[in-house]
Structure formats: C-alpha cells, structure tokens
Amino acid sequence: MMNYSSKLLEEAVLEFAKLPGIGNKTALRLVLHLLKQEARDVENFGSVIQRLKKEIIHCKICHNISDQEICQICSNPRRDRSTVCVVENIRDVMSIENTHQYNGVYHVLGGIISPMDGIGPGDLTIQSLEEKVLSSGSEIRELILALPTTMEGDTTNFYIFRRLKNSNVRITTIARGVSVGDDLEFADEITLGRSIVNRMDFESTLKN
C-alpha cells in the first residue's frame, strides 16, 4: 500500500481505483491530473458525477437511459413501434443507432441471464418485455434478439423465446457472419461456419 500524504488525496485515489480497469497507480495519476486543472473544471466534474444517479431517468417503455420519462426514440412518431430490438444494455442501443439502418424501437434488458454472476430473469426487464408484448392492443409484431453470442446470451434468448413463443410475435435474431470487408482467413471458425449455414440468396442482397 502507498503512503498518501493527505487523507483527501487517498480518498480520491481509492474512489478512482474502484472503477473497472483502473488500479491504484492509474488512479493516482488521474487525481494528480485533476489537481493540475482549473478549480472550476474539477468542481464541475464532481458535480456531474453527483447528479448522475439522482437525475438520470430510465425510459418507462424501453428502459434506455433518458432525460425524460419517455426517451427520444420511443417518443419519436417516425419510429416503427411494431419492431422491438432486444439488447443487453444502452451501449448496444448506441451501436445500432450509429448504423442508421434501424428504424424500430428498443428494449434494454439491463443485462443477461448469468447464473454464475447471480443474475436471473428477475434482475432484468424481461417481465416488462412480456407485459409489453402480451398487453391487449400491443402493436408489437417482431422482436429482434440482439444479445451477445455467449452461453449467457443464448440462455437469455431461449428464455425470452420460451416465454413468448405462443404469442403472435415473430422472434428473430440478428444475422451473425463474417464482418463486411474482412478476409475469410481471419474470421473464426464459428463465425465463418454460421456465415455459410445462414447463406442468403444472392439476389436478395442486391436489393439493398
């Protein structure tokens, strides 16, 4: 353990070192960096962090992080509410939004089922998804499962599928394959295998 010359310095370093991927030495470097900045800027940084938990809202419909009770995507009349893309977290929403290829709405699970980490269906927003899909007058016609291709992702996919397979909703998953522009020789076997099994009519790709 380091000997810190000031309790406050030590406290600050320990706080930073709680962040994932940041050890004591990096934490110290960050704190010393802050000490060299303008007082106003550092105060502003602290105040933004203080406001984080208090002021951030999760959208009541899709559970994405939002400034309002209903997020910008869910409240946008031009988005297609009949298609719901189910993702693990808000980063996935951002990634998909960045493609500018998707015009439906989202459902953020807030994680995936992972018995090893003690995360069960009850810790996620799966029930909210079910209620949304099964509620009378629901306009949802398709759920796109876009969870990670891990055992946990597969488990979650299957759990959601089992709960909703008797509804009239079509359940799809995003296509997995070799990345656009990648050489085949650099793709891993599972991805390449899936690309072959899930091959498409060439003609259908011409229409994009």
Place this chain on the structure above:
Amino acid sequence: MMNYSSKLLEEAVLEFAKLPGIGNKTALRLVLHLLKQEARDVENFGSVIQRLKKEIIHCKICHNISDQEICQICSNPRRDRSTVCVVENIRDVMSIENTHQYNGVYHVLGGIISPMDGIGPGDLTIQSLEEKVLSSGSEIRELILALPTTMEGDTTNFYIFRRLKNSNVRITTIARGVSVGDDLEFADEITLGRSIVNRMDFESTLKN
C-alpha cells in the same frame, strides 16, 4: 460521435474522456459502471472530486500535498532536516517513502524545467528551495537531486547545482541502479532504496 440518449449521460462521458488515457468508449463504460452502483457511493465519489481542489493544501515547507499547512514529513521531529531530497512531484515522494530507506525531508519542485513545454524555473518551486537553503540559520547540509534522467531532468539538476554550488550545501544525486530513462514510480523498492543509499556527489557525475 456517439448519440447519447441523455444530456447528463453525455456530459458525464465527456468529463471522464478529458482524463489522460481515457477515450470516449472507456468513459462511457465508466459512467455506465457508476450508474449501476449505489446512489450514496456515486455521490460520495462526486463529492470527493469536488473537494479536491478546494481542500487540498500544499505543505509550506516542501510543497508536498498535505492536509495541514506543514506536512506530516516536515513536521515529524524524527526526520533529518539536514538532508533534503529534491523530486519532481509527489508521486516520487511516495515512491521513496515506500522504500523505508530515507529519513530526510523532501522538496517537491512541481515539475522540471522543460522549454519545449514552456516550463521554466519560475514555474517550479526552485526559488523557494534556494531561499530555504540560503536562509540564515538553515540547517540543510545536503540536497539529494532525485530528478528523472532525461534531458529536462539533467537541465533542472544543473540549474539547481549552479544556483547553489557556492553555498555550503553538499549536492548529491541518487545512484542510478534505476535504469536510465525509467520513472522513479516504476522502479522496484530495493533498486530505488539502493539508489538513495549509494547517492553520489553531483559534481563527480559531470566528469562522465
């Protein structure tokens, strides 16, 4: 640029991304991590950062970061005030303290002379060091220069040497068991400790 679903989220990510070595994606990961923590813990983190610049004091004698006007090292009656180790920053103080091989006091320059970065002697605490050494009744008998072995470190060493060579103070540098070019904070305790024990007269190093 990412599309953030919340202004506050975006603000928080941008604040983290200002830290050295942290890009937008890492910043987002850190903010999402904070959002999963207890509100009280996140608030505490923010409040520690807010207090940083306001409450941290630099020791009047050695310029180390401190909780009091005079730091714990300078006010410790068992430390040898006749020996002053001159270091670039407070991380170096911590590194040397961790060796448990040094019983003198410190002088933290707050940087080193670096014309490329626009840092001159006036930006550092060199004048305070001179005054301390030259003041009547000064008990200082030895200055140990423990600056980095870079051109900037050498320049700073030489500058201090020239200002004080006519005083009665012995000027030494730490022995470089530490690899040339390595920062003190990354040296292991044994090597760094040995470097302090085997310090040499600065003048003798000029002859190489």
